[in-house]
Amino acid sequence: MKARIISTGTELTIGQTVDTNAAWLAQQLAGLGVECSGHAAVPDDQALIHDAITAASREAEIVLISGGLGPTPDDLTRFALADAMGVGMWSDEASLDQIKAFFEQRKREMSEANRVQALFPEGAKPIENTCGTAPGMHARVGDAEVFVMPGVPFEMKQMFDRDVRPALSARTGGGVILQHTLRTFGMPEGEIGEKLADLMKRGRNPTVGTGAADLIISIRLNARGASAEEARGLVEADAAEVRRRMGSFVFGEGDETMADAVAKLLASRRKTVSTAESCTGGLIAKQLTDISGSSAYFVQGVVSYANEAKCRLLGISPGLIASRGAVSPEVAQAMAVSCRHMAGTDFALSATGVAGPTGGTADKPVGLVYVGLADDQGVAVKELRLGDSLSREAIRDRTAKIALNLLRLRLTEHA
Amino acid sequence: MKARIISTGTELTIGQTVDTNAAWLAQQLAGLGVECSGHAAVPDDQALIHDAITAASREAEIVLISGGLGPTPDDLTRFALADAMGVGMWSDEASLDQIKAFFEQRKREMSEANRVQALFPEGAKPIENTCGTAPGMHARVGDAEVFVMPGVPFEMKQMFDRDVRPALSARTGGGVILQHTLRTFGMPEGEIGEKLADLMKRGRNPTVGTGAADLIISIRLNARGASAEEARGLVEADAAEVRRRMGSFVFGEGDETMADAVAKLLASRRKTVSTAESCTGGLIAKQLTDISGSSAYFVQGVVSYANEAKCRLLGISPGLIASRGAVSPEVAQAMAVSCRHMAGTDFALSATGVAGPTGGTADKPVGLVYVGLADDQGVAVKELRLGDSLSREAIRDRTAKIALNLLRLRLTEHA
Secondary structure, three states: OEEEEEEEOHHHHOOOOOOHHHHHHHHHHHHHOOEEEEEEEEOOOHHHHHHHHHHHHHHOOEEEEEOOOOOOOOOOHHHHHHHHHOOOEEEOHHHHHHHHHHHHHOOOOOOHHHHHHHEEEOOOEEEOOOOOOOOEEEEEEOOEEEEEEOOOHHHHHHHHHHHHHHHHHHHHOOOEEEEEEEEEEOOOHHHHHHHOOOOOOOOOOOEEEEEEEOOEEEEEEEEEEOOHHHHHHHHHHHHHHHHHHHHHHEEEEOOOOHHHHHHHHHHHHOOOEEEEEOOOOOHHHHHHOOOOOHHHOEEEEEEEOOHHHHHHHHOOOHHHHHHHOOOOHHHHHHHHHHHHHHHOOOEEEEEEEOOOOOOOOOOOOOOEEEEEEEEOOEEEEEEEEOOOOOOHHHHHHHHHHHHHHHHHHHHHHOO | OEEEEEEEOHHHHOOOOOOHHHHHHHHHHHHOOOEEEEEEEEOOOHHHHHHHHHHHHHHOOEEEEEOOOOOOOOOOHHHHHHHHHOOOEEEOHHHHHHHHHHHHHOOOOOOHHHHHHHEEEOOOEEEOOOOOOOOEEEEEEOOEEEEEEOOOHHHHHHHHHHHHHHHHHHHOOOOEEEEEEEEEEOOOHHHHHHHOOOOOOOOOOOEEEEEEEOOEEEEEEEEEEOOHHHHHHHHHHHHHHHHHHHHHHEEEEOOOOHHHHHHHHHHHOOOOEEEEEOOOOOHHHHHHOOOOOHHHOEEEEEEEOOHHHHHHHHOOOHHHHHHHOOOOHHHHHHHHHHHHHHHOOOEEEEEEEOOOOOOOOOOOOOOEEEEEEEEOOEEEEEEEEOOOOOOHHHHHHHHHHHHHHHHHHHHHHOO
């Protein structure tokens, strides 16, 4: 069974609002084992909404629509649906009573404009709205079953949970899609594609796909089963196989961040960390303390941004900075060693570099960064050449991830 | 001139990722005066991508596509586009050289899989990707001009700004919508609505609307004019009026952050700042150094997370912490004063509080935060009660904004 999602609203098509309704509905469909073959967002335009409903109902058995049920002149979904069904409108007294009751309960006057919210295409069934004035609709267009819900996210979600999900569930009869995501760091996407080529072949169950964002490559598994158990068995078998092939390149699951992964390892091994940052300006400390309970492993950080700050806060010798430059492996090394010593932590991370877009030279271009990791065995420094085409934000973000990944790998070895 | 937007990726149609690319592209189209008559999101399925391209190119003169240009088997946009154009593929040597150079610059091996990224439908022109491996494409399908960009948001944005916007701009040359946003902090949205009621009336040009996100209320002006000049004149007149009514509640324009506003003021007044953070864990320093050139005003920061770190890094007396608690106005005050003194800066900001979700007590609940601002006149401390219904992230974010806003108002007074 296939479904399509339609979101209506000019605020979406001019980009003033990001369409989170479609993503939420898509997640619910996946959980029900219903394949979603596409979303569409259309402006408040009766003809365009009509076109979208007609197209979707030809391609899918289920069409979920949100938005355009309000009382104002730009709320046109009910009329577009009637056009698509080829019918006229009727007014539902029971819905009108509910809308009136909604206002009375809040001691407010119902405006005449709200009467339109009790109008339905002939043959469409009202769906009660338990937390707003706009009732939903359940209708048939050609062979497709169409559900219309309000655009306000929490009203839409309540209506879906209360009425639409049970209706869909009754139609599916148990098929379930389970999603699982493994997050990897350090292996290029092309290489992952080669390593997992057989698993990524089209038509397999589970399907395996990759997606890249800010150096992190996610490997997504989607298993379809007659039952949740069957789907879970399939997804777990594939996840284990992917983990076996990818080894320590896998750092987490779901939406775990690199800092989450490091935090877990530090906490479980009862180790502590401190940070000495220059170009990242506090980002590494911020990420390590994003997590509740971070006081178990994070002791302190310094943002030694100016050269004098490196000397003052970390006791780096001004001579070293003068001879090697603040952006140098020697300074990264000294920052990490001194930071660890002063904080009394098991590990210390340091970063110094040129985050740009200004400040680069031929010798030390934008994107040149040194990250250091000190522990009881000594100190390791890694040179990064992130390139001058990245934004400052991207250079800082990648530096933080690479530094945290160094620590992650060290903690994994220590296991 | 009409446009449609297509986003490809199963991560979108199963709801794992919210489609922010479509919203961003829609904003750019609105800015160019191009009407967007719809978005579509389709899974990684060659036939469905083909259908979407075909449908969009029949309805609109411009089609913007993002995603599906990667090197793995689920990246199918290039082939779907060739199907829609009714042509075969060719390999572009120049693109292949750029992809190879991308890997060489990063001292990494190009995988064989990446060769597919130099394949283009016959008749499609490559668009250089200056910050990733996937070149874009510029092609014609029927009467529509089609642009394909990578799905990674920052690569997509760079490519749009560098190549697609100029191409679209050359085609328009007519009616223009100009957007302008004023960003405010500290006045509730309802109060703003009352203050600007006459400007916010429906049917006015410019339209004036508000939107709230994370304590910042944006006032958006959209002016429509026959020319860019006419639209600019309208928008500037309204912006001036809004600024007059809102006074120092307006801190910036466009997508300026609170840190941007503070950075500008510090730089123009040649003042310096340092930070001493506990609950925000480096977030304030991170925000102040998000901006290129921040070394002009940011000297150093400390993240004194553990109590010992507050004593060690800032010389706070252990007795003060024992008697008042680490989360107290006295400790916030001492942190700011000591930080300013040690760093030798004009200003110092401090923050100490309970970011939660754990660690709250009846006396010091989650959301209780003290922020301090020290300058040559002394030190001011503000108590925040942000409530325990906010996430840790929101409590930290709001704390940082409120601290920076204190400094902004102080800098404005000093003018």
